Amino acid sequence: MKFTEDHEWLLKEDDHVIVGITEHAAEALGDLVFVELPDVGTSVSKGDEIVVIESVKAASDITAPLDGEIIEVNEQLTEKPELVNDDPLGAAWFFKMKLTDPSEIDNLMDEDAYKELIG
Amino acid sequence: MAEIIQTALYELHISLGAKMVPFAGYEMPVQYTTGVMKEHIHTRNKVGLFDVSHMGQIIIRPKNGNLSDIAASLEKLIPIDIIDLPKYQQRYGFFTNNHGGIIDDLMVSNQGDHLFLVVNAGCKKTDIEHLRENLGENCKLEVLENRSLIALQGPKAEKVLSEFSNQIINMNFMDTLKIQLQGFEVWISRSGYTGEDGFEISIPNENVNEFTEHLLNNEDVLPIGLGARDSLRLEAGLCLYGHDIDQNSSPTEAGLNWAISKKRRNNGIRCGNFLGSKRILNEISNGADIKRVGIVPTGRAPMREGVKLFKDSNDTRPIGRVTSGGFGPTVEKAISMGYLETSYTKVNTKIFAEIRGKRMEAVVTSLPFTKLNFKRSN
Missing domain, CATH: 2.40.30.110 (Aminomethyltransferase beta-barrel domains)
Structure with a gap:
């Protein structure tokens, strides 16, 4: 598993990656009440705001971790946003994307580096 | 920037795992380890305990000993019936401005020889200045810094609080009661800001920790932060000052006509004679x-x-x-x-x-x- 400074995790699966948010992020956001996912087939660039999430406290975004194309979204989250608080590293993945340059994932943080980042 | 104030319960909040945030000049718990969603639901089902010590507690006494004189002075600032407010009862009201807007909303109760006001934290300073400027010479104002305020809200609040005194069972919504505990007095009103039955309790700062910890020992009671307080009052349709009402919104616009006593409206025995009465009375008759x-x-x-x-x-x-x-x-x-x-x-x-x-x-x-x-x- 790899991590971004925006508290996303990426997991390689076949020819694509699965993306979600970390436990640290889910806890900081508080109870989630709304998730809006991107359309499958959308081409995204690193940093694009592609998911809207709202907690009891406020609205925020999840950005594309790298360049690529959205190939699948976790529709379950639209009906059950609370899943993000219950299982952020598992059942509550947000989307799967095919990376434009699959090697870019190697430049992201590993778990130790991420742990250091969040202290 | 003024220094941020901690309430007398600050250390307790920290020990309970609260996330503290600045709010109206105070450092307040926005949520505890339970989380906003569960804190909200717990309050609706059982009992939530809120530290609301940031709110202003103000006593107004008549120098001449005649309470109805200060009630009459206050009626010029608040368009409700205060003169005939029965002893030990509380009413909801608001300070209006010259344009018929709202300076703050508040609770006022008749405590026999004085009136007791509870006002919003964010408006406290403005309210006090407003009172000092507009109340007559006969009114003596005391702003209580030595008392904390907690709210106990939820369907089991009566059961929990009755452990301290059985008398509270006889209170109805908006009744107030002073009870003597070991060495200190608590001032209770049966009211709150969640839409649930419950109490607001004023306690001397030096006794509030012991009192609060005692309440929290009851398994039905959980500490609740400002996050859930906000969602509870929103579901209950209650206005938050500075958001749903402010200096520009009138009582009619805000749907608060119900709070304006008949006596103060057109054809009432003490019609008008309050700030902004022209706009407010016109809107009560003709809408906004x-x-x-x-x-x-x-x-x-x-x-x-x-x-x-x-x-x-x-x-x-x-x-x-x-x-x-x-x-x-x-x-x-x-x-x-x-x-x-x-x-x-x-x-x-x-x-x-x-x-x-x-x-x-x-x-x-x-x-x-x-x-x-x-x-x-x-």
Whole structure:
């Protein structure tokens, strides 16, 4: 598993990656009440705001971790946003994307580096 | 910038795992380890304990000993019936300004030889200046810095508090009572800000920790932060000053005519004679151009404060705005309150909100969103 400074995790699966948010992020956001996912087939660039999430406290975004194309979204989250608080590293993945340059994932943080980042 | 103030319960909040945030000049718990959603639901089902010591507690005494004289002075600032407020009863009211807007909303009770006011933290300074400027020579103002205020809210609040004194069982909504505990006095009112039955309790600072810890020892009681306090009051359709009401909003616009006593309205025995009475009395008779309503989004996206409202999915002219909005854990959906031009305020009117550049459908509803569970006398 790899991590971004925006508290996303990426997991390689076949020819694509699965993306979600970390436990640290889910806890900081508080109870989630709304998730809006991107359309499958959308081409995204690193940093694009592609998911809207709202907690009891406020609205925020999840950005594309790298360049690529959205190939699948976790529709379950639209009906059950609370899943993000219950299982952020598992059942509550947000989307799967095919990376434009699959090697870019190697430049992201590993778990130790991420742990250091969040202290 | 003024220094941030900690309440007498600060250390206790920290020990309970609270996330502290600055609020109206105070460092307050926004949530505990339980989390906003569960804290909200716990309050509706059992009992929530809130530190509301940031709120202002003010005593007004008559120098000449005649309470009705200061009640008459205060009636010039608050358009409710204070002169005939029965002893040990509390009423909701608001300070109005010259333009018929609201300076702050508050609770006032008759304590026999004085009046007791509880005002919003964020307005405390303005309120005190307003009182000092406008009350007559006969009124002696005491701002209580030596007392804390906690709220105990929820269906089991009566049972929990009755362990301290059986007398509280006989209180109805908006009754007040002073009880003597070991070496100190607590001032109780049966009221709150959640839509549930409950109590607000004023306790000397030096005794508040022991008293609060004792309450928290009861397994039905959990500490609740400002986050859940906000969603609870939103579901209950209660206004938050600075958001749903402010210096520009009038009581009629805000749907608060019910608070203005008949005696102070046109044809009442003490009609008018308060700040902004011209606009306020006119609007009570003829209505206002805009009105506060409940708004339920058709989809799941919360419509939060500041979101603009439109009559359809294309029109560019806003017909209103959201003043409070979020998720209601008890009603299990997104809910909002806001102002709309009066012609769009009929219940079930379809409106549109603009969120992140998209028009989203919503429906106008009546308030509150949840049933109010106050203990009324029959």
